[in-house]
Amino acid sequence: MADPLLQARGIFKSYGHVEALRGCDFEVYPNEIVALIGDNGAGKSTLIKILAGTEEADEGEIFLEGHPIHVGSPSEAMQLGIETVYQDLALAPDLDGSANLYLGRELMMAGLLGKLGFLDNRAMRTGARKAFGELGIDLQNAQSAVANLSGGQRQSVAVARSVAWASKVVFLDEPTAALGVIQTARVIETVKKIRDRGVAAVLISHNMRQVLEVADRIEVLRLGRRVARFDRQGATIEQLVLAMTGGLAEEGAA
């Protein structure tokens, strides 16, 4: 197997007396969809937050393409090519799709107007149409506030924003939790497209069937540690559930 694209080693993180992560390892390889699963409180979201820069680890190392990196803030993660689709979407509902796509990375007008802070809305709209189109998302009214879109379309905007800027890894924290059947299928389709563009995708999901259908690999967390790794071919739902609940022998345990 190739070298890991993103690797976390021995991550510790506690909130007061609660140890969320206790020496957690995690790997993402290039061009794959890896599912991160685990019971509630296993530490999935904490791990994602640390890798995405919204939280800092107490201990542990993170490597990107073999080089140790420090991810101190979301913008540092973004600069490294790591993007996250958050569970609560993190869109500005009163702004339109294109403004959301370019939020924090606005295109400015050329010359003096740009220096004065004027936005190039036309260029951003064109770019947004292209980015949404690439993922097969059709926003009939690109100038409509995101709040006026359906839940699925909103989710699409959030996914499209992360995908458009990610060059290395996209984290998706339960991206289909609030969606209907058709919209879920669309997001899953998008996740596959991400991989086909050469960006690795990390999918957090509680839906085991979906995990087995989409993921190339599966990593299982339990009580703040990685306890098992599966290839899609070798895994069954029973095995995954066993690993999540502690029925399997722990990886690395004596």
Added chain:
Amino acid sequence: MTAVRRSRGGPVRRAVESRLAPIAELWRAFSQTRVGSVVARAFSTNGAWIFLLLIGLMLFFNFMAPGKFLTEFNVRSMATNVAVLLVIAVGETFVMATGGIDLSVGYVLLFSGVTSAQAMNWGGKDPTNSGWDIVLLGFMVAIGSGLAWGVLNGIIVAKAKVPALIATLGTLGMSWGLAEIFSNGQDLRYLPKIIADMGASRLIFDKVPLVVVVAILIAAAGGVMLSFTRFGRYTLAIGSNQEAARRAGINVDRHLIAVYALSGALAGFAGFMSLAIFTTTTISGHANDNLQAIAAVVIGGTSLMGGVATVGGTTIGICIPMVLFSGFTILGYQSFWRDVAVGAVLILAVYADQLRRRRRERR
């Protein structure tokens, strides 16, 4: 889905709706066109409606009092009276666009006017014949005073995380008290003649007061800034979803401080304008400025939750109470009817905003 939803309601409502269906169809077709989509979007917020309300009110009063309401004199005095308020309302629009509120503007205006007047009276000399250097000093002191209060507001809100309502209520009291202490509660009446001349001077065939032109220029600049620049985009993004803005890499704290500083600086500028117009510090004349500015911003379609705001709307929102005041006065009613009417319009404006939010939440 929509057909099912639309057929809800009693037989009367259904009958009315079936009659109106062709019109709704026409409207939908119109809103698909390029011009139509702009118009439809304008009417989906308060903006276009309150503009119609303003025009309607002006025509109504002109009809009720022909030759008295829409006269050159009356329009000019109305415009002069709203000029100062418009300047602070522009700053208030930015603050409220972030989901905050600035209660302190009227008293920061007063404080800035007092410090500015005192700076020009420095050393107890009668400044009536002072030159431009003293006037410039007074101007800088006014802006600086306002800016300082604004930065303080911003730091308290953004860094100390004190809710804006309380933070600016606190600085309201502080700036008011200090203004009274500095001035011993006495209006300063000695100002350079240059300032009085500025306040009285008119441009454009000697018809439009300079202060009105200045207020309009500031409103125009504020409107462009809010709608077309990155500063405005960040302001609206923070009001729409502060956490999203933070995760997108926007320095939210710094931006909030800048927005409150802008509001303070504009209040300082308005304080200087007020000196020019009234040639005195008018200590007791600004008690309601903050509420008038906030009412104007809300009537103008800015959402109390933030994220949606236009300076154009605020400008109309400033004019409506003035037109009511002038109209009622000319018609011989007590001018307090303005306060009654403005209160009602304010509630309606917020109710319309809530309805819009609820409607889109249902999606």
